[in-house]
Amino acid sequence: MNSTDADPGQPAVASPQNAIVILLDSLNRHMLGSYGGQEFQTPHLDRFAERALRFERHYAGSLPCIPARHDILCGALDFLWKPWGSVEVWEDSLTWYLREAGVTSMLISDHPHLFEVGGENYHTDFTAWDYQRGHESDPWRTRPDPSWMGAPLMGRNWVPYDNSRGYFHDEADFPGPRTMAAAACWLDENAGHHRRFFLFGLLGRRPPHLAAIQPRRRRQRTRY
Secondary structure: HHHHHHHOOOOOOOOOOOEEEEEOOOOOOOHHHHHHOOOOOOOHHHHHHOOOOOOHHHHHHOOOOOHHHHHHHHHOHHHHOOOOOOOOOOOOHHHHHHHOOOOEEEEOOOHHHHHHOOOOEEEEEOOOOEEOOOOOOOOOOOOOOOOOOOOOOOOOOOOOOHHHHHHHHHHOOOOOHHHHHHHHHHHHHHHHHHOOOEEEEEEEEOOHHHOOOOHHHHHOEEEE
């Protein structure tokens, strides 16, 4: 926010040189301690919120995952004209403008729909990108972990995640924690080398039929 845009009753705020955006799918803000939530312990996100810009009156334009990405990166309300799709060839995303302005941009995500047919061009204008494999529809493994006894499908159809999930033994093995760890690692190694940067950490959704698949420690006591 520029000082000319500030509320006259508030002190001027300098324009930031860098931006870090962490987007977590399907997370209701009332689940976070920083927004008054008490059902779960979210100490790490709460500490992040203490040093971040917190939006109190933000409303999503499109709720599903890919349309919401399009809203953010292209500045268009996706669901008004298409239900699901790529960044179109006639559209210039936010990262294209950042590239033209000399801003380094980095995408770190575990969201498979960004990299499959029907979700094209979301990552292409970033300076670089890192895809953490194994989430939901990502065809990461050709067979299940042979040491894992498996779990019933409970009446649902098979998805690629059924091959992948047996390889996640500890919390750090899951795509979400790996994405956050990769973002922190990128900051440690690169933040001091770029004059201006935009880091976009995007954690994909966890559908209801996958929500119970988590490490034993997290099942016993959830901390984010």
